[in-house]
Amino acid sequence: MRPRSVTEALRLPPARFLRSWWPWRSLVYLLTGGVLGLAVGAVLLGLLVLGVLLSVLVVGLAAFLAAALSGIVVARIERRRVRIVDDVRLTDPHRPPARPGLRGWLFARMGEPATWRELGYTMLMTSALCWLDGMIVAVWAWGVSALVCGPLYIRDSPLSLTLAGSVFGLVLGVVLLYPMSAWAAARAAITQAVLGPRMETDARLTEVARSRARLVDAFEVERRRIERDLHDGAQQRLLALSMQLGLARLELPGSSPAAEPVARAYELAKEALAELRELIRGVHPKILADRGLHAALREVADRAPLPVDVEAALPDRLPAAVEACAYFVVVEALANVAKHSGATRARVVASTAAGRLTVQVRDDGRGGADPARGSGLSGLADRVAAAGGTVALASPAGGPTVVHVELPCGS
Structure with a gap:
């Protein structure tokens, strides 16, 4: 050599x-x-x-x-x-x-x-x-x-x-x-x-990077704990309350003075249950933990307010932190598309190569996206940076807007 x-x-x-x-x-x-x-x-x-x-x-x-x-x-x-x-x-x-x-x-x-x-x-x-x-x-x-x-x-x-x-x-x-x-x-x-x-500066920067990674991991663990507590505790109790109110509504005759308040309480309980389920999905979606990133991205596309095509060439499972980061990046990017772009269609492409996960979200909107205007892109970039990845944004006036994210996904 x-x-x-x-x-x-x-x-x-x-x-x-x-x-x-x-x-x-x-x-x-x-x-x-x-x-x-x-x-x-x-x-x-x-x-x-x-x-x-x-x-x-x-x-x-x-x-x-x-x-x-x-x-x-x-x-x-x-x-x-x-x-x-x-x-x-x-x-x-x-x-x-x-x-x-x-x-x-x-x-x-x-x-x-x-x-x-x-x-x-x-x-x-x-x-x-x-x-x-x-x-x-x-x-x-x-x-x-x-x-x-x-x-x-x-x-x-x-x-x-x-x-x-x-x-x-x-x-x-x-x-x-x-x-x-x-x-x-x-x-x-x-x-x-x-x-x-300076060696002390390098060591300090290394320790900062490691502590940031530990904070991200601890935050993700805490998200999962909250998701489990909401799913197994508050959601089950609210579901039981909704069922009891439904049974009570069936037992009450229509002429009873309590029929209308019970029916209203039943509807409110159903709305609260739906909102709680949406909150649990936002904290940490169960489908992501159970079936992986590919299935979670398809569910996000199904729930999006505009048509979203998903192309994902992924292995069975990726590290949990990488899957969570990629999932929330796509969720935030699609939310920006729905709120700000005026697009009629979006596309999500995910693949792995050389130990890195690449996620790209593209829309056919008006373009001109600017992270400085508080569109959520700065928070998206912070999330990716905390996971050791990179973000690239291309959004010329007139569109299209492309958000390109790369995350290390080695073991």
Whole structure:
């Protein structure tokens, strides 16, 4: 396998390492590091001297400010330069300023810890690292050239001594490529440790993602518990009440004063039972838990106020959280179609491929859907994002509107 960094290249057999470009890339990395460090040091020294001399004027304060922010430029160069010895892309930690203009940019940068971390790295580079880079390159170049070419300048030098010195110089130059490359690897590691992504930030983001997944799972478990309690408790009692009122209505003669109130109570109980069943279906549909996403989507299509075609090429069952998310996405999308699109027909297509569930809802309405107008699309996107999926919306003026959702459905 091709090494992606000089650190990996150093583990190769000597013949492969010496035939590769990594030793020479290390040489270029250290050489440019020394030159860059000396140049930055000279610029910083000039800015500090200018700031001291003109400290009573605004120009002096600007020089001090430029010196403080110089680390931003140096860090940007270093993040690119580190790719000479390591195929890694270090991201820029700076965020876009909240306010436009130079003042907003200055306030944003001066308040970021990354700015001061980059300044510290700049001071370390100009005071120590660049000198070490230059010293190692100079020792390697001087030692090799002195041993290879030195005997040629010694008068009356025997030919055997000349050849021996030249050969020894070449061998020493090859051997010294190892410590030089090792220092280049260490130098790149220092750069990545200081200027790379913060490990604590990555860990915090990972924990946030995991906690969000746990909240989604806990929420889904709670939805199922509520659905069971409503189905097995309140719905059964309301059904029993409706049956008792029906029997009472049959027993009462039509001329009885209680006949009309009992009949009205019976109708109200039936309406409450129908509303409760609709509520249970909205909390967590029983057909989804019992028969899976395919059957649940067909039931949603049957209950929709407009014709809906369903095409679903799905396995028998998917993970419960994925099925629930996809189901409610379709329910919300079809509700938006009925309320806002003016469509006469809709289509739902669901399929799985490469460990992902793809759901697409299309209508022939007027288009122009905008999540910012509170049409429910933003909530739909939040639900999908919590499940680790993505949402794409296409809704040009005049239609059609297409909602494309992808959800990871691996085990």
